[in-house]
Amino acid sequence: MKYQSQKIALAYFLVAMALFAVQVTMGLVLGWIYVDGNFLTEVLPFNVARMLHTNSLIVWLLLGFFGAAYYLIPEETEREIHSSKLAYLQLAIFVLGTAGVVVTYFFNLFEGNFLLGREGREFLEQPRWVKAGIVVAALIFLYNVSMTVLAGKKTAITNILLLGLWGLALLFLFAFVNPSNLALDKMYWWYVVHLWVEGTWELVMASILAFLMLKLTGVDREVVEKWLYVIAALALFSGILGTGHHYYWIGTPGYWQWIGSIFSSLEVVPFFAMMSFAFVMVWKGRRDHPNKAALLWSLGCATLAFFGAGVWGFLHTLHGVNYYSHGTQITAAHGHLAFYGAYVCLNLAIISYAMPHLKGRDPYNQVLNMASFWLMSGGVVFMTFTLTFAGTVQTHLQRVNGEAFMDVQDQLWVFYAMRFGSGVAVVLGALLFIYAILVPRREVVTPGPLEKGRLDHDADHVAAE
């Protein structure tokens, strides 16, 4: 760690990982509700549990992005963060807001109150005081990182990262628009969430990935930057009008079917470019970085994002297909692999890379960390397949044969049981990851004869411990 203020990232990553544990645990509860529909119905209604699952996901990913920004911006700009105090204040606001959201969802103490109550919406349900808190925290963050970047060295990585983070914060303002017309409500909601995950977050993803590639492979900055600009341009070109693929059936005009189909089909391109980028950089690389776990997560991120966001997205993005598959388990399959591949893996990659520096020790825990990658990724991929099959059967029974929703759900039981099993693997993997990051302090594997030989004869070779 070259700069003291990079330490801020440690606090962000710790809170992010704690929320990650909460998020996947809530996912497991939901997975069981799919198996046994009456599980916890009185204490924890399904819609509340789902809101906690999705909202805690978004919050911990954002905290991870903020932590990543606080970690990499000092190194890129070659100066300390403008104000560490403000950064911790921002985190405190987020933690308070998150606690407020959980309490409000669970106990609903202020029903109908303009400032404190729920809004009666599906996803942007945070009470207004929390939304305002998020905006204040975002402003503090933007001020803090922008002042740092303005005063320091400007690189392509910080440019694209700031563009993504500014866009992300500004788009959240649409969360305050709450029209009584449900179609309009959904339309604005997609301005927030689609333009996040298929627009501005992709810029954040590309820049963090570029930073990791720069550090892990030692490829020239010039090469990394060229890729980064191309990926950012492709993401915005396809992603912005790609929003149209949410406007097929919500009451918006019919031409959205063609705008959405054409542009969102191209959304696979930036994800393919990111995957190619990661592998080409490793191929061209000239540094044997000891942190193999961070590299595994980076490559896993680019690959699973291509399949989850790119391929599984394209699977049901054409309006002729979506007419049948809309809102079935196909959507859930895509949602899980896309979020996991693109944004969960990205955060775990930067955490795996940064934590040894932040804690001032070698990356000792790599075998456990890499095991957690395979366990978690295997779990999510298995879950994706079970849900894809469930969705295919559901589409046929419900949308083609016209059977009733709950009758179809009964017939999908076997898929939901298998999905629960894969969920257990994901939760165990997540806990193993957190353990591997925080606890071990010694080497896990001693090098065998081959590796020893390389270590003895190749001065540049570093052991994977």
Next chain:
Amino acid sequence: MTDQATDRPSALDQLPGELMMWVLIVSELLVFGAGLAAFLAVRITDPAGFAEAQGHLHRAGAGVNTIVLVTSGWLAALAVQAAEAGRPGRLRALVAGAIALGAVFLVLKGAEYADLAHAGITFETHAFFTFSYLLTGFHAAHVMAGMILLAVVAVPASPRAVETGAAFWHMVDLVWVLLFPVVYLL
């Protein structure tokens, strides 16, 4: 990277203008290409309806517009030569001409839209009009963007900037030359 690789300019570096412009051009061609392919595919389902709907468009006006836009592209190409020859005065006059022809194109296009609107024809009237409005409207938006871009690159007047602007303008040309037969004549 080895020295050999850094010394030899890659194929990407040899492109005229900015690399990012070429990324944009390829993306645009993919979008318009997909739009035309979808148009032709839907047309198979209702050839008679499409032919009837097509009769409401201004074929002659679109033909004139093709000449207007191609001439404008020719002026832009001459402007690139002027920029490379270091003649900023001639360059700016040629760019102004290209922009003016772009404006003529938009006036003729606007007249057609006004007539269609007057006849009560909207996006929803027929699948043909959904596509013709989307494709030509999206193209007209690019004509506007191209006019602004040409004006912007004429300020520094460097060969690289003018090449970049002209590359975009030629893409706008090319797309029209593809749209015109498919939407107006087939």
